Amino acid sequence: MEQPQQIPLFFIIGRPRTGTTLLQSLFDAHPNIMIPWECQFVLNLFPAYGKITRWTEKDLDRFYSDLLKQWQFSSWNINQVRLKANLMNCQGSHSYRDICQVVYLNYISLFPKERISIIGDKNHGYTIYTERLLRIYPEAKFIYILRDYRDNFHSVNRVDFEVPVVSLVIYKWKYFYQKALTAAKKHPDSFYFLRYEDLVSEPEKYFRKIADFLDIPYLPEVFNFYKVKSRAEETYPAEVLEKHHKSLFNPINTSRLGLWKKSMSETQVRIADQVAGRYAEMAGYERKYQGFSLWIAILALPGVFYAKIIYLMTSLFDRFPYRLREKILSKGPLLLARLFSGLFRRKS
Secondary structure, X not given: OOOOOOOOEEEEEOOOOOOXXXXXXXXXXXXXXXXXXXXXXXXXXXXHHOOOOEEOHHHHXXXXXXXXXXXXXXXXXXXXXXXXXXXXXXXXXXXXXXXXXXXXXXXXXXXXXXXXXXXXXXXXXXXXXXXXXXXXXXXXXXXEEEOOHHHHHHHHOOOOOOOOOHHHHHHHHHHHHHHHHHHHHHOHHHEEEEEHHHHXXXXXXXXXXXXXXXXXXXXXXXXXXXXXXXXXXXXXXXXXXXXXXXHHOOOOOOOOOOOHHHHOOHHHHHHHHHHHOOHHHHOOOOOOOOOOOHHHHHHHHHHHHHHHHHHHHHHHHOOOOHHHHHHHHHHHHHHHHHHHHHHHOOOO
């Protein structure tokens, strides 16, 4: 299908377990939107390929090889033979975003597609790299989805890819929100903030607002996204579906709101409220405990310290050569998480 030379992009950002995958599913059900599963290849491969303006067969072959090594790319429903052939057709004068567009458009959605008018990319990690993304895609728009920080912790507590320490999880929640607010002040027309609670309580109202923000037609049939369950089970291995939230094969509902009230201890709530601080109210959430406690600050210290170390190391590794950076980031965070989890899993 013939496509315009460059298709605009939007990014779904925010913390994991805040509703980003639900929003991605709604967009995926839209016939004019291509939005693959999560994979940070655009920024990961930019240091090695971002400055290339004339692509040789060797460049494209190396790009393809590096792309296949990207974390989570193996989960994509994609025809690798066709993808490589399409990439090899890009020899000559092309920008980096042109090459990335070929990758996006080779994703095979579970939903029927017509002419693609916009491409979406859901990546939590992109929250702290919006300026870099805007250099690649100056017209890009960002949808930052928020969720009650305590429900976020409750949800993170049920998965194995985050360390379930309350002060760590809430500090990350605040850090990402701070980053998004700072970027939005600089680019106010490029950001839209959406609360998960609003989306699931009034889905038609808020999806219409998002559609207006992206300048795409509002189509109510996107709310039937959950009806592709059987097709998904035929396409993906069970472990992949489990990882990508098979609970989303249900209609939008409010059953996941306020679960923290029963699952979190009073100490955990105190830590969460104190670490979130004024950003709780800024995001529209009411803290149960608003005063400062030195004892709570001491309890929160290990998780907050670990989070700060993570972001400091990330900023340092970003300056490393591409190959070295890839090796470190592919194993380092997981090893640190396992170490920290073993030391503090029983603590709040």
